[in-house]
Amino acid sequence: MSGGIKEWPEDERPREKxxxxxxxxxxxxxxxxxxxxxxDTSSRKSAIDLGRELISHFSSNLRELGSADMAxxxxxxxxxxxxxxxxKAAFTLAARFQPRKLxxxxxxxxPRQVFDYFHHEFRDSRKEYFLVLxxxxxxxxxxxxxxxxxxxxxxxxxxxxxxxxxxxESAAAMILVHNHPTxxxxxxxxxxxxxRRLKEAGxxxxxxxxxxxxxxxxxYLSFVERGLM
Numbered sequence: 001m002s003g004g005i006k007e008w009p010e011d012e013r014p015r016e017k018x019x020x021x022x023x024x025x026x027x028x029x030x031x032x033x034x035x036x037x038x039x040d041t042s043s044r045k046s047a048i049d050l051g052r053e054l055i056s057h058f059s060s061n062l063r064e065l066g067s068a069d070m071a072x073x074x075x076x077x078x079x080x081x082x083x084x085x086x087x088k089a090a091f092t093l094a095a096r097f098q099p100r101k102l103x104x105x106x107x108x109x110x111p112r113q114v115f116d117y118f119h120h121e122f123r124d125s126r127k128e129y130f131l132v133l134x135x136x137x138x139x140x141x142x143x144x145x146x147x148x149x150x151x152x153x154x155x156x157x158x159x160x161x162x163x164x165x166x167x168x169e170s171a172a173a174m175i176l177v178h179n180h181p182t183x184x185x186x187x188x189x190x191x192x193x194x195x196r197r198l199k200e201a202g203x204x205x206x207x208x209x210x211x212x213x214x215x216x217x218x219x220y221l222s223f224v225e226r227g228l229m
Contacts, residue, residue: 014048028055028062035086040078050078054087066091067124095120106141108133111222114177114213122179122215130157130178134171139210142169157194159201166207174202176212183217192228199229 014030026034032051039046045053057076058064065073065087073084108114114133122129129149134142145165148157166174176198178191187195195212202209212223223229 032087035090036079036083037086038083043078045078050076050083054079063124066095067126095124107139108141108175111211111213111220111225114175114211115215115220118177118179118213118215119218119220123217125179126181128179128181130176132162132166133175133177134166134169135173135175135210136170137172139173142171157198159198162198163201163205163207167205171207173208173210175210177215178212179215185214185216185219185221187214187221187223187228195223195229 014026014034017030018026018034023031029048029051032054033047036047036050039048039050053076054065054073055062058068070081070084070088073079073087074081079087108117118131127149130147132145132147134145136142147161162174162176165171176195180186191212191214195209198212199209209229210224212229214221
């Protein structure tokens with residue numbers, strides 16, 4: 001069997017099936033075949049064969065496939081750089097598809113709103129990110145600032161790194177946000193120590209630290225809701 005979709009029987013072609021029956025009728029492997037487009041002639045794998053193999057390789061978990069890097073995808077025979085790049089691009093676009101981007105002067109009125117916004121961005125991340133939402137005197141968003149990438153510690157999340165942009169933007173308050181790649185939002189002792197340190201620094205500088213929200217997999221923890229600050 002050749003690897004080209006055009007050479008399949010028409011009733012097996014994902015594109016024709018999508019046009020006749022709608023995109024929702026396609027299996028995950030068929031959707032991947034449309035992205036991959038061609039198979040691997042050396043191993044006589046069709047594009048849909050490669051799609052099935054990708055899904056199987058990542059334990060039938062599309063989220064694992066979506067967070068895989070190029071090296072992991074190209075390790076599968078028949079998945080060259082061009083095919084892997086197409087798959088990565090598709091998942092990246094999907095990850096960016098959120099209700100809307102954070103806009104200047106938006107207002108978060110609850111920790112749940114913060115979680116709902118950032119969960120899509122962080123749920124498959126393998127790295128830990130620490131962000132600060134800078135707010136004006138009416139608690140409206142001025143802008144978001146990424147302070148660190150990687151494991152949290154007090155040398156990285158230093159008050160000067162957090163409050164320097166806040167002073168520059170004349171922020172009146174801030175919300176701290178970071179993710180736990182493990183999926184468990186329970187705060188570590190380091191998280192608690194950093195939060196306390198930043199809250200104390202904010203009191204000295206006259207910039208209120210309103211909350212620290214940790215994003216997990218399908219759940220979150222608010223320091224304020226838990227009485228931790």
